[in-house]
Amino acid sequence: MSDVVDEPTQPARVRRPAPAWQSGEVVEVVVETPETSSLRILLPQPEPFVPGQYYNIRIPVEGRPRPIQRAYSVGSSPHPRFDVIEVGVKEMEGGLVSPVLVRQRPVGSILEVRGPYGAFTWTEEDGGPVLLVGAGSGVVPLMAMIRYQVSKGTTIPMHLVFSSKSAEYVIYREELVELTQQHSWLRVTHTFTRDAIDPLARYHRRIDKEMVGDVFLETSPRLAYLCGPPDMVDDCERSLLELGMEPTGIKTEKYD
Numbered sequence: 001m002s003d004v005v006d007e008p009t010q011p012a013r014v015r016r017p018a019p020a021w022q023s024g025e026v027v028e029v030v031v032e033t034p035e036t037s038s039l040r041i042l043l044p045q046p047e048p049f050v051p052g053q054y055y056n057i058r059i060p061v062e063g064r065p066r067p068i069q070r071a072y073s074v075g076s077s078p079h080p081r082f083d084v085i086e087v088g089v090k091e092m093e094g095g096l097v098s099p100v101l102v103r104q105r106p107v108g109s110i111l112e113v114r115g116p117y118g119a120f121t122w123t124e125e126d127g128g129p130v131l132l133v134g135a136g137s138g139v140v141p142l143m144a145m146i147r148y149q150v151s152k153g154t155t156i157p158m159h160l161v162f163s164s165k166s167a168e169y170v171i172y173r174e175e176l177v178e179l180t181q182q183h184s185w186l187r188v189t190h191t192f193t194r195d196a197i198d199p200l201a202r203y204h205r206r207i208d209k210e211m212v213g214d215v216f217l218e219t220s221p222r223l224a225y226l227c228g229p230p231d232m233v234d235d236c237e238r239s240l241l242e243l244g245m246e247p248t249g250i251k252t253e254k255y256d
């Protein structure tokens with residue numbers, strides 16, 4: 001990813017003022033997996049956001065003349081409150097920003113954030129059934145959609161297909177178990193890429209065409225949300241189109 005992320009242009013009909021940078025306070029840090037932490041950030045100037053959107057975060061980096069910014073999806077639901085956002089950051093080895101966020105931004109730290117941005121969004125008005133496919137930290141915006149539906153009390157069928165290295169690396173593992181026990185509209189299918197036997201996962205390989213075919217038949221999705229590495233997102237989108245999904249029913253977010 002380049003050091004400077006272009007500000008997305010708003011569609012002409014929306015015409016909202018561009019969000020300004022604000023100093024958010026880290027009010028809680030949750031260690032999700034050995035490489036991913038969730039940071040809950042209290043915003044002084046909160047903006048309503050839609051599940052699936054992201055914020056930009058910028059930090060000073062030694063040797064760089066300007067702060068370096070990166071995009072991070074919001075994993076929390078905007079309902080009932082949007083003044084605290086939770087971002088889930090996976091540490092990329094050798095990265096400029098993510099290792100700092102995961103390791104050096106404890107509770108009480110101040111972070112410069114700007115947002116919300118993005119059209120990778122879902123609310124109950126979009127309907128379903130919804131197929132959610134995420135790999136690694138690509139689950140973050142999908143979790144915002146799930147948590148949002150929980151907090152709104154709607155029951156639109158959602159099937160999350162989630163690829164992780166192994167059980168230890170499943171972000172939101174306990175919460176997903178609890179939510180599937182509490183809500184019959186939610187189904188979660190795990191696949192583990194570096195574990196061949198753990199029964200928590202139904203599959204033990206990367207997301208592929210056959211897997212997408214299985215969950216497509218089980219879910220009959222009207223909408224699909226795909227998030228994660230660009231290759232995974234592209235392959236999965238191609239498979240869904242071949243299975244007959246309407247292109248307009250597929251939304252993608254690529255973490256490049």
Ligand SMILES: Cc1cc2nc3c(=O)[nH]c(=O)nc-3n(C[C@H](O)[C@H](O)[C@H](O)COP(=O)(O)OP(=O)(O)OC[C@H]3O[C@@H](n4cnc5c(N)ncnc54)[C@H](O)[C@@H]3O)c2cc1C
Nearest residue numbers: 070071072073088089090093094095096097098137140255
């Ligand atoms: C819309 C959007 C939402 C996103 N949401 C999330 C999210 O919710 N959670 C999340 O964890 N991520 C998310 N990302 C990804 C995130 O924005 C960053 O790209 C990610 O955290 C890596 O940033 P970094 O500064 O740590 O790494 P970078 O400095 O960008 O480096 C990335 C990788 O490239 C390697 N690299 C860098 N320079 C070189 C070089 N010259 N040669 C070889 N290798 C090099 C680094 O070692 C590292 O492994 C999102 C991205 C987008 C576009």
